[in-house]
Structures are given as C-alpha cells and as structure tokens.
Amino acid sequence: MSLPNNEELTTEQLLHAQAHVWNHLFRFINSISLKCAIQLRIPDIIHNHGKPMTLSQLLDAIPIPQVKSHFLYRLMRILLHSKFFVKIDVSDNDEHERYWLTPASLLLLRNAPLSVAPIVQLVLDPLMAKPFDHISEWLVSESRSTAFEMVHGRTLWELAGQEPGLNNLFNEATSSDSRVLAHVLLRDCKHVFEGIKFGRSGWHRDNG
Incomplete structure (x- = not known):
C-alpha cells in the first residue's frame, strides 16, 4: 500500500494507521459504558457503601445473573481506563482489588447537587x-x-x-x-x- 506520493507504507505506519482506525471505530464503547454505569447506579452503590468495593460486593448489590458476572468485570475495566473509577489494592483480602470513586464519578451520583x-x-x-x-x-x-x-x-x-x-x-x-x-x-x-x-x-x- 502506498501513500499519495507513491511512497510505500512502512510496517510501523501501517499498524499505527490500523490502530488509529480501530481506536475511533470502538470509541463509542466508552460512552455506552458510561451510560451503563449510570443506569446500573454503580457510582451511587460505591458511594453509599462508604468505602472501596470488591467485584463480589458489586455483584451482590447489582441484580446481574451469575452467568453474566464476568461481564461486570469487563465493564469496570473500561470505566477504570476511562478514569471514572480507580482501583485500590488491599493485600490482606482474598479479593485484593477494590473500586473507588474519582472526581468524575462523583458528578455521576444521582442525588448529588452537581450531578451531570x-x-x-x-x-x-x-x-x-x-x-x-x-x-x-x-x-x-x-x-x-x-x-x-x-x-x-x-x-x-x-x-x-x-x-x-x-x-x-x-x-x-x-x-x-x-x-x-x-x-x-x-x-x-x-x-x-x-x-x-x-x-x-x-x-x-x-x-x-
């Protein structure tokens, strides 16, 4: 594959271009994941809990069938990457990963005065x-x-x-x-x- 000036794309350019396309292609997932978090009231659940929550605790608080439990983990990974939550490691617990709020997720609380x-x-x-x-x-x-x-x-x-x-x-x-x-x-x-x-x-x- 060549550029308009007939220069051949390098492997690095080709892979970077593909990654750029894919990045924009799937960017909508971030918005949909944010919408899902609000609909499931994940920010409110963690906030009401008063301290970081494990995945098991979130599963107990959200009516998700057990067969779909691993999808909540994937959703939380996306929301972590988008900086709507942070992951806190607690080494003295079987589940050492816990989820906590960020300034952005505080704006997603349903009854917060400045909720967006x-x-x-x-x-x-x-x-x-x-x-x-x-x-x-x-x-x-x-x-x-x-x-x-x-x-x-x-x-x-x-x-x-x-x-x-x-x-x-x-x-x-x-x-x-x-x-x-x-x-x-x-x-x-x-x-x-x-x-x-x-x-x-x-x-x-x-x-x-």
Missing part, C-alpha cells in the same frame, strides 16, 4: 443519538432542516412537547449543567459580579 448524570442520559438517549446515524444522508439532501428534524419529522422542541419523558430529561439536563456553571462562577469568580446591580435600565455596575 441527566446530561449523559440525554445525550446518549436513542432519540438524541439517532440523527447522528443519518448525517451523511442529511448532508447530501436538499433539506434545510436539521438532521434531527429529518429523522424525527419534528424539531427537538416539538418532540419534547409531545414526549413527557424527553421533556423531563431535557429540563433535568439543562438544569444540572446550569448548576455546575453557577457553582464555579459563585465560588471562583464572585469578584467579577461585585458592584453589579439591576435597575430600571437593566444590569449595571455601581461604581459608587
């Missing part, structure tokens, strides 16, 4: 993800509508108005995003808002 779990669920919801399967079809079409409209026949707002589940999820997602932003602004950027007041003419800075 609703955003993850919204973005990875089949209704939201389906238009991405039709991007090429949308690009070559003469339609001036969005890919979302082309696939669903309605705008996001129209569909949300007819689908209570999507509407609630969208509201929760936007609210959670706003809470994170507001928290950062109020904690670390409070000085920016000092002296700003709201009057009849709108927001203004009081220089007095």
Whole structure:
C-alpha cells in the first residue's frame, strides 16, 4: 500500500494507521459504558457503601445473573481506563482489588447537587443519538432542516412537547449543567459580579 506520493507504507505506519482506525471505530464503547454505569447506579452503590468495593460486593448489590458476572468485570475495566473509577489494592483480602470513586464519578451520583448524570442520559438517549446515524444522508439532501428534524419529522422542541419523558430529561439536563456553571462562577469568580446591580435600565455596575 502506498501513500499519495507513491511512497510505500512502512510496517510501523501501517499498524499505527490500523490502530488509529480501530481506536475511533470502538470509541463509542466508552460512552455506552458510561451510560451503563449510570443506569446500573454503580457510582451511587460505591458511594453509599462508604468505602472501596470488591467485584463480589458489586455483584451482590447489582441484580446481574451469575452467568453474566464476568461481564461486570469487563465493564469496570473500561470505566477504570476511562478514569471514572480507580482501583485500590488491599493485600490482606482474598479479593485484593477494590473500586473507588474519582472526581468524575462523583458528578455521576444521582442525588448529588452537581450531578451531570441527566446530561449523559440525554445525550446518549436513542432519540438524541439517532440523527447522528443519518448525517451523511442529511448532508447530501436538499433539506434545510436539521438532521434531527429529518429523522424525527419534528424539531427537538416539538418532540419534547409531545414526549413527557424527553421533556423531563431535557429540563433535568439543562438544569444540572446550569448548576455546575453557577457553582464555579459563585465560588471562583464572585469578584467579577461585585458592584453589579439591576435597575430600571437593566444590569449595571455601581461604581459608587
């Protein structure tokens, strides 16, 4: 196989190119694994346990059939690689590997004030993800509508108005995003808002 300038690909280039393709091909697994972790409430289970958990303890807490138990181990390996959990070694136990939370997984707790779990669920919801399967079809079409409209026949707002589940999820997602932003602004950027007041003419800075 040759490059456009007719130079032959080296073995290293060929294998690196293949790995690059495979890396992008299977990257969706990270997102789906994240969604699965939230649906199984793995961050909440570990958090409520109060200390690192072994795989056996997770299996006891999650209703997974015994025949599929090894798949939970594989899921946790992906989530470890994605830095949503850390592995803690405890040498004085039969199962020396235990799983614990990271700052990222703290944001996935269902009832946490700054939880972003609703955003993850919204973005990875089949209704939201389906238009991405039709991007090429949308690009070559003469339609001036969005890919979302082309696939669903309605705008996001129209569909949300007819689908209570999507509407609630969208509201929760936007609210959670706003809470994170507001928290950062109020904690670390409070000085920016000092002296700003709201009057009849709108927001203004009081220089007095």
